[in-house]
Amino acid sequence: MNLPHIINIQKYSLHDGDGIRTTVFFKGCHLTCIWCHNPESQSFTKEFMFSKEKCKSCLSCIKRCPSKAIATTHGKPCTNTKLCTQCETCIDFCPYNAREFIGEQKNIDELFKEIEKDRIFYDQSYGGVTLSGGEVMAQNIEFILPLVQKLKNRGYNIAIDTCGFAPLNNYLKILPYIDTFLYDIKLIDNQKHLKYMGKSNELILDNLKKISDEGANINIRIPVIGGVNEDIKSMLDIIDFLKENIKTFKINLLPYHNLGTSKYDKLNLKYQGDFLTTPTPDYMEILKKLFINNGFSNTIIGG
């Protein structure tokens, strides 16, 4: 089986569902959101990251690379990813931890063993396991389905954190084992969705309607991004869509932050979201009231 790449297994997480949780971040997502604060989670394969700030130009990596994949540019190492065989020798020999690879393949037993270590915390806090990303639902379903079955057999509360852009069948297959879907909605205007997320929102909205019809427990999460969707009209569009189509119990409004922008440099990518702004706390309160006044009493900021 083609195993998915895991970016991170985060322990003691308080923001990805109820209680204390272990969150597994899968690598790979088909959307390319302009504000993405985890650009390393977009590609489905292992990736090299280099920190210019940490690098002290000792050039050990160049001497140690067996593939001669590293040269110098302006005194700093420059890695040719076409020649690099991802042997990780340079990672071990960099004294300043300036080099790293993101993404590690694990089989179900290895992942399960890691999750089991935190069982005591789930039991005491009514927490559980959250599968996130990247996009967990865009991973190999032949891996995800037996994983959630195994977790459910063990009695774990399972949350799926999803952007909705994945085959409907994947959702329907795992739905009986999932306690909560943390489902992102960003824009109802499809032209803007295409522009800022790189894909149409039709599949996302259709999947949401269908899993709601199937009785899924859904927690809507709305990233509020200044310059993209923070305006009242965009929010009212979302409200209208939810009222018409979804039986939901909770809404999280998540203000945009730009904490992940330095990662673009490490991946040798250009951040395209310099024009984005963070909504003020007062404005977030206005949006919260808007949702509450429209019947979504269980709306909170953050989470």
Ligand code: SF4
């Ligand atoms: S080994 Fe690390 S610190 Fe030294 S040049 Fe290479 S990346 Fe920079």
Ligand code: SF4
């Ligand atoms: S991972 Fe291996 S091949 Fe790639 S740059 Fe480092 S030492 Fe060279």
